[in-house]
Amino acid sequence: MSTERYNAPEREPHWQKRWAEADCFAVADTGDKPKYYVLEMFPYPSGRIHMGHVRNYAMGDVVARHRRAKGYDVLHPMGWDAFGMPAENAAIERGVHPKGWTYDNIAAMRKQLKSMGLAIDWSRELATCDPDYYQHEQRLFLDLLAKDLAYRSTGKVNWDPVDQTVLANEQVIDGRGWRSGALIEQRQREQWNFRITAYAADLVDALERLDRWPDKVRLMQRNWIGRSHGLSMTFDVVGGKLPKPLKALEVFTTRPDTIFGASFLAVSPGHPLALHVAEKNAALIAFLDECKRVGTSEEAIERAEKKGYDTGLKAAHPFIDGLKLPIYVANFILMGYGTGAIFGCPAHDQRDLDFARKYSLPVLPVVLPDGADAKSFTIADEPYLGPGRIANSDFLDGLDVEAAKSVVAERMSALGKGERRTNYRLRDWGISRQRYWGCPIPVVHCIDCGIVPVPRNQLPVLLPDDVTFDVPGNPLDRHPTWKNVDCPSCAKPARRETDTMDTFVCSSWYFARFCSPRATVPVERQAADRWLPVDQYIGGVEHAILHLLYSRFFTRALRDTGHVGLDEPFAGLFTQGMVVHETYQSEAGEWLQPFDVRISGEGGERKAVTVAGSKPVTIGLTEKMSKSKRNVVDPDDIVAHYGADTARWFMLSDSPPERDVIWTASGVEGAGRFVQRLWRLIDEIAEIAPMGTNAVANLAAEAALLHKATHKSLAAADRNFEHLRFNVAVAGIYELTNTVTAALSKRDEPGMAWALREAAEALVQMAGLLMPHLGDECWARLGYHTLLIEQSWPTVDPALLVDDTITIAVQVNGKRRDEMTVARDTSAAELEAMALKLEPVIRAMEGRQVRKVVVVPQRIINVVA
Numbered sequence: 029m030s031t032e033r034y035n036a037p038e039r040e041p042h043w044q045k046r047w048a049e050a051d052c053f054a055v056a057d058t059g060d061k062p063k064y065y066v067l068e069m070f071p072y073p074s075g076r077i078h079m080g081h082v083r084n085y086a087m088g089d090v091v092a093r094h095r096r097a098k099g100y101d102v103l104h105p106m107g108w109d110a111f112g113m114p115a116e117n118a119a120i121e122r123g124v125h126p127k128g129w130t131y132d133n134i135a136a137m138r139k140q141l142k143s144m145g146l147a148i149d150w151s152r153e154l155a156t157c158d159p160d161y162y163q164h165e166q167r168l169f170l171d172l173l174a175k176d177l178a179y180r181s182t183g184k185v186n187w188d189p190v191d192q193t194v195l196a197n198e199q200v201i202d203g204r205g206w207r208s209g210a211l212i213e214q215r216q217r218e219q220w221n222f223r224i225t226a227y228a229a230d231l232v233d234a235l236e237r238l239d240r241w242p243d244k245v246r247l248m249q250r251n252w253i254g255r256s257h258g259l260s261m262t263f264d265v266v267g268g269k270l271p272k273p274l275k276a277l278e279v280f281t282t283r284p285d286t287i288f289g290a291s292f293l294a295v296s297p298g299h300p301l302a303l304h305v306a307e308k309n310a311a312l313i314a315f316l317d318e319c320k321r322v323g324t325s326e327e328a329i330e331r332a333e334k335k336g337y338d339t340g341l342k343a344a345h346p347f348i349d350g351l352k353l354p355i356y357v358a359n360f361i362l363m364g365y366g367t368g369a370i371f372g373c374p375a376h377d378q379r380d381l382d383f384a385r386k387y388s389l390p391v392l393p394v395v396l397p398d399g400a401d402a403k404s405f406t407i408a409d410e411p412y413l414g415p416g417r418i419a420n421s422d423f424l425d426g427l428d429v430e431a432a433k434s435v436v437a438e439r440m441s442a443l444g445k446g447e448r449r450t451n452y453r454l455r456d457w458g459i460s461r462q463r464y465w466g467c468p469i470p471v472v473h474c475i476d477c478g479i480v481p482v483p484r485n486q487l488p489v490l491l492p493d494d495v496t497f498d499v500p501g502n503p504l505d506r507h508p509t510w511k512n513v514d515c516p517s518c519a520k521p522a523r524r525e526t527d528t529m530d531t532f533v534c535s536s537w538y539f540a541r542f543c544s545p546r547a548t549v550p551v552e553r554q555a556a557d558r559w560l561p562v563d564q565y566i567g568g569v570e571h572a573i574l575h576l577l578y579s580r581f582f583t584r585a586l587r588d589t590g591h592v593g594l595d596e597p598f599a600g601l602f603t604q605g606m607v608v609h610e611t612y613q614s615e616a617g618e619w620l621q622p623f624d625v626r627i628s629g630e631g632g633e634r635k636a637v638t639v640a641g642s643k644p645v646t647i648g649l650t651e652k653m654s655k656s657k658r659n660v661v662d663p664d665d666i667v668a669h670y671g672a673d674t675a676r677w678f679m680l681s682d683s684p685p686e687r688d689v690i691w692t693a694s695g696v697e698g699a700g701r702f703v704q705r706l707w708r709l710i711d712e713i714a715e716i717a718p719m720g721t722n723a724v725a726n727l728a729a730e731a732a733l734l735h736k737a738t739h740k741s742l743a744a745a746d747r748n749f750e751h752l753r754f755n756v757a758v759a760g761i762y763e764l765t766n767t768v769t770a771a772l773s774k775r776d777e778p779g780m781a782w783a784l785r786e787a788a789e790a791l792v793q794m795a796g797l798l799m800p801h802l803g804d805e806c807w808a809r810l811g812y813h814t815l816l817i818e819q820s821w822p823t824v825d826p827a828l829l830v831d832d833t834i835t836i837a838v839q840v841n842g843k844r845r846d847e848m849t850v851a852r853d854t855s856a857a858e859l860e861a862m863a864l865k866l867e868p869v870i871r872a873m874e875g876r877q878v879r880k881v882v883v884v885p886q887r888i889i890n891v892v893a
Contacts, residue, residue, distance in 0.1 A: 034703060034704055036670060036674065036703065036802070037667065039801060040671050044143070047145075047147075052815060053149050054151050055149055057543070057544070057554070058558070064092075064101070064564075065561070066088050066092045066566075067562045068084050068088040069535075069566070069571065070107045070108060070535070071137065072109045074114065075137065077137055078607075078653060079663060079675075079679070080607050080653065082144060082607075083604060083607055087566050087602070087604060087680065088566050089144075090680065090754060090797045091566075094797050096817065097793070097797075097819060098820075103542070104146075104147055105152040105153070105545075106150065107153055108137075110158075111465055112531040113191055114207075115129050119497050120497045125493070126465040127493065143664075145676075145800045147800070156534035156535070156538065159488045159490055162468075162534070164549070164550035165467050165533060165550075166468070166487050167484060167549075168550050168591075169529070171589040177226065178221070180219070180220050180221070180479060182218045184215065184216055185214070185215055187212065187214070187215040189210050190205065190210035191207060192463075193463050194460055194462065200212050220527065222457040222459055225454055225456050227581055230595070231253055232452075234595060235250055237596075238601070241601040242602075248573055249572060249577055252454065254365075255452055259281055259282075259440065259447070259448055260448075261281065261287075261371070261446045263276070264276060264344045265341055267340060268339075277293065277295070279367060280366030281370065281371060285394075285436060286375075286376050286395065287346070287373075288348070288421035289374070289375050289376065290345065290353055290371040290372060290373050291353065291391070292354050292356055293369065293370065293371050294356045294370055295355065295358070295361060296361040297316045297320070297357055297363075298368065301369075302316065305341070311337070312337050318359075319335075332359060334379055336383060336386075337357045338387075339354075339356065347423075348422075364455050365453055372384065372389075374407070374411065375391050375407045375411055376393070376411050393405055394418060394424075395412060395415075396416045396418075415428070459530040459533055462502045463502055464491065464495055464502060466528030467528055468491060469525040469527055469529055470482040472522045474517065474518060480515055480516050491504075492509075492510040504528070505526045533578075536575070536578040536581070539562050540556055540583075540586060543555040551591040556592045557593055560597070561596055561599045562599065565600065565601050566603075566604060576598075579598070583596060602685070604686060605688040607679070608688045608689070609622065610647055610649075611659045613645065614643065619657050622693070624638060625638065625645050627693075653691070661691055663675060670699075670700045671700075671703070673703060673798075674700045675696070675699075677758070678691075678698075680798050681755055685752055685753075706791065706795060709768060713768075713785060713787075714788075714810050714811065717788070723779060727782075728774070728777035728780060730780065731777055732779075734768065734780070737764060738764065738786055739824050739825050740829055741794070742824050745794045746824070758798070761791065785810070788810060792810065793821070830852070832852055834850065834852050835848070838863050838868075838869060838890075838891070839890040841872075842890060848862060856885065860881045863881065863889045864891065878891060878892070
């Protein structure tokens with residue numbers, strides 16, 4: 029037996045070289061095996077991988093290796109989400125070109141990922157900034173343009189003043205830019221859009237069929253799409269000289285049942301009525317400017333104080349003669365939802381109530397909870413939002429809410445002033461970005477011809493390399509030779525589109541390109557039909573209403589333009605937790621890195637000091653690893669010291685994969701100890717039971733128990749890997765390791781050597797999915813000259829999964845008194861006789877006669893006295 033420690037940092041590159049030479053992970057587009065497509069959300073090439081990457085890609089790697097062992101052709105590719113602001117910002121800050129910065133980072137991160145031993149088909153690698161990729165994105169844009177799924181329009185946009193670009197609604201988080209964190213401004217400008225709203229109904233309906241998606245993601249998308257059924261109502265506007273189109277104000281409401289509780293109408297700051305009144309009203313202009321500074325997201329508007337401006341105009345109530353409702357411009361009304369106008373019923377909506385209290389408007393409850401008295405029921409600081417009966421509402425009184433909605437809809441329809449309508453919160457996706465490092469939009473603007481698509485035989489429209497970033501804004505706007513071109517239609521001087529596409533366009537179809545990454549068309553249909561949908565997608569929940577929603581839209585667009593034959597891109601979705609670490613601060617309040625800190629003590633006695641100088645350190649909160657808090661651990665340091673397998677094992681063993689994993693030095697050390705323990709155990713068994721060890725006809729008792737435990741462990745691991753319960757699978761591997769270790773003391777019993785070898789091989793195949801380098805090292809130590817990736821999953825004997833004994837509860841008159849462990853095939857008569865002899869049963873009977881004994885086979889016995 030070897031006494032040497034397993035040297036992971038030395039041996040892991042050896043196995044990586046062997047895998048590369050054997051081209052182990054490449055997969056053909058044709059074959060007789062079933063297919064399985066596993067994909068992790070591809071990374072932005074920032075230059076370094078972090079522990080979140082390690083966890084994410086290790087999960088996908090285990091899934092890929094397990095499915096291959098189960099007999100599947102597995103597609104497991106890798107690419108780079110390579111366009112975007114960080115590269116452009118780096119160019120500005122460092123004086124480098126975005127292209128060079130990006131490709132240098134890709135090279136560095138590729139090397140790091142390969143050091144993790146990932147079973148990736150690198151022959152399919154792509155980068156979205158490669159012309160070979162984005163030329164096809166330009167072709168897809170032209171396809172969408174021809175289908176009217178891409179269009180140009182003028183309207184209000186979200187402007188990020190720091191990144192100096194437009195953002196989609198989904199990229200505005202809490203009123204701020206998703207990357208820069210700057211407060212978003214509203215601006216009027218032309219931009220390109222994708223008509224995602226054309227699929228709104230299908231996008232929300234199909235969520236019900238995504239049964240392998242997390243419920244929270246489906247709920248987030250459902251809420252973002254925001255389907256609501258309601259009534260479009262028209263109010264007559266009085267009190268001022270207005271153009272005819274503005275004399276009728278259309279309102280969308282989901283609560284027409286509350287019409288008799290209306291005390292005001294309000295329009296969005298961008299509503300045509302507000303803009304008309306503002307033409308000769310300086311005070312209203314000032315108010316509109318103030319509204320622009322609030323932000324455009326619903327979150328920002330929701331948090332802001334509810335403010336309004338009384339236009340002086342009135343709206344006639346449709347059912348109460350003589351009642352005129354004031355019309356306000358209000359900062360909490362979104363022009364993009366419904367009609368940009370509402371009627372306010374303060375008693376039954378919190379925003380309306382806040383607004384009414386501020387401007388002393390009436391608050392009349394018109395929906396009362398059961399048993400409430402209309403004369404005494406009042407509203408205080410919160411509206412009544414529950415069910416009930418209608419009151420204070422003339423012809424609606426006594427109806428329930430749904431019935432009242434129907435009556436109002438019918439009456440408004442009869443008046444010619446209302447119709448039922450379904451609205452969506454979802455807006456079309458604005459894809460124009462005023463930046464250089466993105467996919468050029470392939471159109472030309474001609475004074476005579478208008479918008480002219482670039483001919484397909486002239487694609488790709490390449491980004492120019494000779495740009496400068498010494499002036500704020502988009503360098504493409506200042507590039508004379510690139511910007512100025514001849515019109516493809518009339519050959520007169522024209523201007524190339526200088527906006528580039530949102531980087532989320534690149535990630536909305538990359539999974540389809542992986543199916544045929546070298547094809548001369550965007551997606552080769554035969555390959556797409558073979559591989560799509562992605563069977564298991566893995567990534568962060570933060571992409572629920574950005575990347576994931578856009579990808580669902582784009583797949584439908586690809587279907588309708590003939591590129592694919594399916595609706596949904598991802599059959600299964602798993603959202604993993606983050607990697608977190610304690611934070612540390614020096615006496616001066618500076619953030620310290622983990623390796624600068626020495627920890628001592630346990631629990632409440634834990635203390636920290638600096639490694640240099642032993643100065644006191646404050647142990648802070650455990651938070652997501654971030655450069656700003658300096659609580660990061662470099663994967664390269666772990667690989668150099670412990671090896672990649674240790675990092676992978678710890679990441680997958682410490683907590684359920686959907687939860688955050690707390691990175692601790694002690695946890696990593698424990699994982700490193702298990703690597704050595706498993707190596708020593710396999711090494712010892714290889715000496716005891718070399719290749720060719722034969723089974724015996726009759727296994728000794730301990731050998732039979734080990735044989736059974738091995739098969740039960742394999743079956744459990746198979747289920748746990750299939751359902752991504754990695755930490756549970758690890759617990760099972762630990763348990764079998766302990767069982768095998770204990771069995772070594774019985775090595776001389778008949779059949780034990782064979783049972784030990786069977787268990788060792790099972791351990792290697794199970795643990796090898798998580799620690800592939802160690803797996804191949806142990807496989808070789810067991811005498812094999814093949815690679816572990818080439819092995820099929822061991823066949824499990826179903827008979828060994830059935831326990832020979834079972835435990836049965838024994839009751840007296842329905843109350844549990846004892847239990848018995850018996851042979852599974854014990855007869856009912858034998859069970860009855862054994863139960864009646866139990867001392868706790870005899871005591872509970874207290875001398876009474878047994879009336880009957882109820883035996884539920886293999887479950888319970890109830891003695892009835």
